[in-house]
Amino acid sequence: MLYFTGIIMADKYEEKIKSALQNEDMAGAAEIAQEYLDEVNNVRLNIAITGEGGSGKSTLVNALRGIKNKTPGAAPTGPKETTMEPTAYIHPQNDKIIIWDLPGIGTVNFTADKYLEDVGFEKYDFFIIVSSERFRENDAKLAKEIQKKKKKFYFVRSKIDNSVRDEKRDDPNVKEEEVLNIIRNNCTEELKKLGFESSKVFLISGCSLHLYELNDLRKTLLEELLELQRDVLLLALPNISLDVIEEKKKTLESKIKWLTFTSTAVAAVPVPGISEGVDLKIISKFTQECKESLGLTPELLQKVSDLSGVPLEDLKAELKSPLTGGEITKELVLKVLAKYGAVITAMAAEGGARFVPIVGIPVAMALSSVSTYYSLKYILNSLVEDATRVFMKAVSRSHL
Ligand SMILES: Nc1nc2c(ncn2[C@@H]2O[C@H](COP(=O)(O)OP(=O)(O)O)[C@@H](O)[C@H]2O)c(=O)[nH]1
Ligand SMILES: [Mg+2]
Numbered sequence: 001m002l003y004f005t006g007i008i009m010a011d012k013y014e015e016k017i018k019s020a021l022q023n024e025d026m027a028g029a030a031e032i033a034q035e036y037l038d039e040v041n042n043v044r045l046n047i048a049i050t051g052e053g054g055s056g057k058s059t060l061v062n063a064l065r066g067i068k069n070k071t072p073g074a075a076p077t078g079p080k081e082t083t084m085e086p087t088a089y090i091h092p093q094n095d096k097i098i099i100w101d102l103p104g105i106g107t108v109n110f111t112a113d114k115y116l117e118d119v120g121f122e123k124y125d126f127f128i129i130v131s132s133e134r135f136r137e138n139d140a141k142l143a144k145e146i147q148k149k150k151k152k153f154y155f156v157r158s159k160i161d162n163s164v165r166d167e168k169r170d171d172p173n174v175k176e177e178e179v180l181n182i183i184r185n186n187c188t189e190e191l192k193k194l195g196f197e198s199s200k201v202f203l204i205s206g207c208s209l210h211l212y213e214l215n216d217l218r219k220t221l222l223e224e225l226l227e228l229q230r231d232v233l234l235l236a237l238p239n240i241s242l243d244v245i246e247e248k249k250k251t252l253e254s255k256i257k258w259l260t261f262t263s264t265a266v267a268a269v270p271v272p273g274i275s276e277g278v279d280l281k282i283i284s285k286f287t288q289e290c291k292e293s294l295g296l297t298p299e300l301l302q303k304v305s306d307l308s309g310v311p312l313e314d315l316k317a318e319l320k321s322p323l324t325g326g327e328i329t330k331e332l333v334l335k336v337l338a339k340y341g342a343v344i345t346a347m348a349a350e351g352g353a354r355f356v357p358i359v360g361i362p363v364a365m366a367l368s369s370v371s372t373y374y375s376l377k378y379i380l381n382s383l384v385e386d387a388t389r390v391f392m393k394a395v396s397r398s399h400l
Pocket of ligand 1: 059
């Protein structure tokens with residue numbers, strides 16, 4: 001298969017990552033995620049060139065590839081409809097861009113939905129609707145059906161060289177720029193009448209590759225490719241990330257109990273608002289581990305910013321816990337625990353009766369362990385919330 005869409009790819013990787021996570025293979029999952037990121041660079045953009053027969057579709061395919069009609073490898077062109085099946089052409093400078101020359105939309109009994117089914121619309125990322133004269137009812141029908149199928153399209157008004165020549169013949173003094181303005185206004189008017197208020201129209205000539213707006217169209221295609229790559233990435237990010245966060249949370253949570261066992265009353269430091277004092281050394285170490293594991297260190301945040309295109313500052317704005325900001329010191333932990341002491345004590349009061357860390361240890365020690373336990377839990381929860389918010393922010397851009 002020449003094409004593959006990002007959605008299929010994301011699904012494939014998500015499956016793999018999930019199964020790795022189910023086998024508690026975090027390293028394996030991370031590796032697969034990395035593989036996926038690498039593959040994002042191989043996403044292909046499939047562009048469909050459509051419009052009435054003879055409008056210049058095949059010529060535009062050639063023009064976008066920088067070649068002239070009738071040269072070796074060129075899409076067949078001519079006064080008669082020559083394209084019967086969608087045919088793929090790879091962009092010579094960028095093999096990620098695939099241009100599909102589609103058969104002309106029929107003039108008799110044309111139904112846009114049947115046409116789109118026939119050409120296999122799902123595989124195209126967007127459509128270019130070409131017209132060499134006025135935009136007509138059939139162009140509009142097609143555009144509306146494309147819209148209905150939630151795909152994008154651009155309009156191209158082709159054979160601009162002919163229009164310029166004709167105008168100049170009638171009025172030798174007319175400036176080219178004026179002619180282009182007239183054509184543009186006409187296009188806008190026609191499209192408005194057909195129900196398209198502010199659609200982008202590129203004015204091009206397939207014969208004069210350096211003139212008019214062919215280059216703008218080329219640039220737009222490149223931008224579309226970048227956007228598609230980003231979409232593919234972000235499509236997978238939320239699920240993968242949220243699953244990974246959830247999985248990491250479980251792993252970290254299971255650690256809390258064992259860490260609590262090792263904390264002792266001797267090491268307990270009094271904290272305002274927390275009755276029995278906590279083991280600050282254990283809490284500081286665990287906090288740092290959570291930050292790294294959840295991707296909340298400055299380096300890891302920068303990576304998310306690079307991948308998603310969301311500025312680092314915007315991601316940082318999502319961090320609510322004071323613990324995510326700077327370096328983890330005992331003083332900082334102490335400050336945070338003091339601030340949220342009441343919350344932690346409430347958590348302990350709620351679950352404390354049921355929680356007996358180690359049967360048979362001195363009561364003072366056990367109580368200190370309970371405080372440490374709930375402090376660790378509180379910190380983990382707040383960091384997980386931050387990690388989740390960061391990922392949601394990274395993803396939000398794809399819905400702009
Ligand atoms: N002057 C001029 N002729 C063009 C242009 N584009 C296409 N043609 C001619 O129009 C005819 C139909 O073009 P083609 O690309 O085969 O149209 P298709 O049926 O839509 O694929 C051919 O004879 C082309 O040479 C253009 O921009 N300027
Ligand atoms: Mg053709």
